[in-house]
Amino acid sequence: MLEGNGFVVAAYVVMWVGxxxxxxxxHRVSRDAKHRLAQASRVDARRHx
Amino acid sequence: MSHAVPLETESPPAAVGVTRPIEWLGLVALLALVGxxxxxxxxxxxxxxxxxxxxxxxxxxxxxxNSFIAFxxxxxxxxxxxxxxxxxxxxxxxxxxxxxxxxxxxTLALGSIWGRPTWGVWWTWDPRLTSTAxxxxxxxxxxALRSFVEDADRRAQWSAAVGLLGALNVPIVYMSVxxxxxxxxxxxxPSTVDPEYVVGLRANGIAVLLxxxxxxxxxxxxxxxxxLAEQLEERAALEGRDHA
Numbered sequence: 001m002l003e004g005n006g007f008v009v010a011a012y013v014v015m016w017v018g019x020x021x022x023x024x025x026x027h028r029v030s031r032d033a034k035h036r037l038a039q040a041s042r043v044d045a046r047r048h049x
Numbered sequence: 050m051s052h053a054v055p056l057e058t059e060s061p062p063a064a065v066g067v068t069r070p071i072e073w074l075g076l077v078a079l080l081a082l083v084g085x086x087x088x089x090x091x092x093x094x095x096x097x098x099x100x101x102x103x104x105x106x107x108x109x110x111x112x113x114x115n116s117f118i119a120f121x122x123x124x125x126x127x128x129x130x131x132x133x134x135x136x137x138x139x140x141x142x143x144x145x146x147x148x149x150x151x152x153x154x155x156t157l158a159l160g161s162i163w164g165r166p167t168w169g170v171w172w173t174w175d176p177r178l179t180s181t182a183x184x185x186x187x188x189x190x191x192x193a194l195r196s197f198v199e200d201a202d203r204r205a206q207w208s209a210a211v212g213l214l215g216a217l218n219v220p221i222v223y224m225s226v227x228x229x230x231x232x233x234x235x236x237x238x239p240s241t242v243d244p245e246y247v248v249g250l251r252a253n254g255i256a257v258l259l260x261x262x263x264x265x266x267x268x269x270x271x272x273x274x275x276x277l278a279e280q281l282e283e284r285a286a287l288e289g290r291d292h293a
Contacts, residue, residue, distance in 0.1 A: 004102040004166040015108040033274040040281035
């Protein structure tokens with residue numbers, strides 16, 4: 001039987017780093033998109049006053 | 050031919066809305082993932098040959114299954130875009146492609162961690178591993194293409210073509226362990242693994258599916274907001290040019 005508890009722990013750590021890392025990236029992408037839209041909307045509103 | 054959604058028909062709040070159900074789905078997915086992993090790790094006995102290394106199956110296999118599902122969504126949405134020309138299909142395909150790429154990278158990383166103690170190597174040019182790496186590279190190229198092309202219609206059309214071609218690689222990856230002599234074991238599924246591991250595998254597959262759906266929905270919502278901002282910026286640039 002192969003002993004590999006360290007590899008098992010490493011696999012679960014990689015899984016969680018991947019999932020949580022991408023969740024954080026998604027949060028930033030959403031926030032930046034909202035800021036970009038708000039800024040573009042302000043510029044658009046000023047043009048049509 | 051323009052596939053852009055007229056700005057008059059879609060106000061920013063409509064695109065930004067439905068925040069709460071998505072966030073609830075994220076919380077449910079997170080709890081499901083924790084629960085499924087605990088179930089798999091704590092209840093399954095060590096494998097006769099691999100010992101506790103078998104538990105890597107609960108993260109590696111669901112990541113692989115769900116990357117396939119993501120690329121299936123890419124294929125369907127790309128076809129729908131080429132057929133109907135609706136922007137939402139392009140944005141959904143792009144969202145699924147990004148999430149599928151993340152899961153494919155995870156699949157390869159987790160497989161490598163599993164391969165080192167069982168095969169003695171981190172990487173080998175095995176048909177399953179190589180075809181998965183090709184799949185990853187195709188979708189990294191897909192995402193690069195989307196970031197390079199500024200014209201929205203052209204970006205959507207080229208992406209749909211690349212997305213369809215990339216998704217065609219999925220059956221090759223899946224069947225590679227049957228078609229060629231390979232170091233990789235046969236596909237792990239509830240019908241091929243020991244009955245003691247079926248519940249854990251199913252639970253983790255469903256939990257990762259919930260995470261996948263949450264990620265795609267959240268990315269799609271951000272993509273729609275980005276597209277609206279892009280349309281407003283394009284309109285401002287065009288009006289500025291007309292006034293000049």
